[in-house]
Amino acid sequence: MLDILEKAAAQNGLVTAFAVVGFIVLVSGQISRRLTFGRVHGSAIAIVIGLALAYWGGALTGGHKGLADLSLFGGIGLMGGAMLRDFAIVATAFEVQATEARKAGLIGVVSLLLGTVLPFIVGATIARAFGYSDAVSMTTIGAGAVTYIVGPVTGAALGASSDVMALSIATGLVKAIIVMVGTPMAARFLALKTPRSAMVFGGLAGTVSGVSAGLAATDRKLVPYGALVATFHTGLGCLMGPSVLFFATKALVG
């Protein structure tokens, strides 16, 4: 019986992946609601569980593709692979409302640019300090400090190694968690009171999940303003990461 079930799951890899990921998201939603009272966003917990499962899969098989190395979960490799990942990320651009975006104005653009370049510089510098001195690894880890989407998209475009990619995702993830948990505590220091201040915050803090969860825990009214600017963050980062930022890094370190 169990053999037949396992065979059915392994032969329908992508369908199994949908079920497994759905279950992970369900569990993390419950953890978010019951254990953290919504303070930590469910999607962040789901990604942490994903990374933990990747560690488990890697430790079990000695492979380099995390959970996807177990034949039963091979479909995870397709679902989270480059093709579907880029497809889903492109689709998120559809929610950007150009008329609303124009209201964010110059200050939104300035904070978006700063929010992409500053974390990149910090991330790339620290990567170099820890011995990741080639331009591709520095750019990938620096891009991870922008958001956990920009990191792997940049890394994939530049052909970074899988461990650097994982490090880049981990960087973006730690950042998103800090933003989610830290925003309500730092709200006074950040002067988060007006829609404009929320837009500045959205541009500089990045990651839609971090910004919307952080603002929701601070002041619900500010959420759309921050999220509006933050939705551009990933697109701008994906545009600048493998191009301008990579060339700048390459010019500096050779």
Added chain:
Amino acid sequence: MIIYGTALLAVCHLLGIFLGDVLGHALGVKTNVGGVGIAMLLLIVARLYMQKRDILPKLTELGVEYWGAMYIPVVVAMAAQQDMVAALRGGPVAVLSAIGAVAVCAVVIAVINRAERPEEESLAVPKLHDNPLLTEAE
């Protein structure tokens, strides 16, 4: 038809990746330069154009929005296939870069926001999107 939306997304995706490859080739780097970002810009432009011409029914939109709402689950699957064992050997890099990035940005946010004049703007709350699929994902 819902497939029109998904096909529109697919065309923008392929065109963006193609243009990114062409750009990379032109710059002599042999990598894709901003292909995903270009694809996103194409999709925004396509949406504005189709909305203006009134040829974007709700069902077509849903064909794109479904995939937009799937992005968190896809990212979870992506996380589940990373080389974590190797990443953990990198250790403090992730934590230190993240803390550094957040700290620098927090200071800049505080500086910009404190420079804001106190007069309160009374704006209506903007509507991000009308897609019920996405309220959960955010």
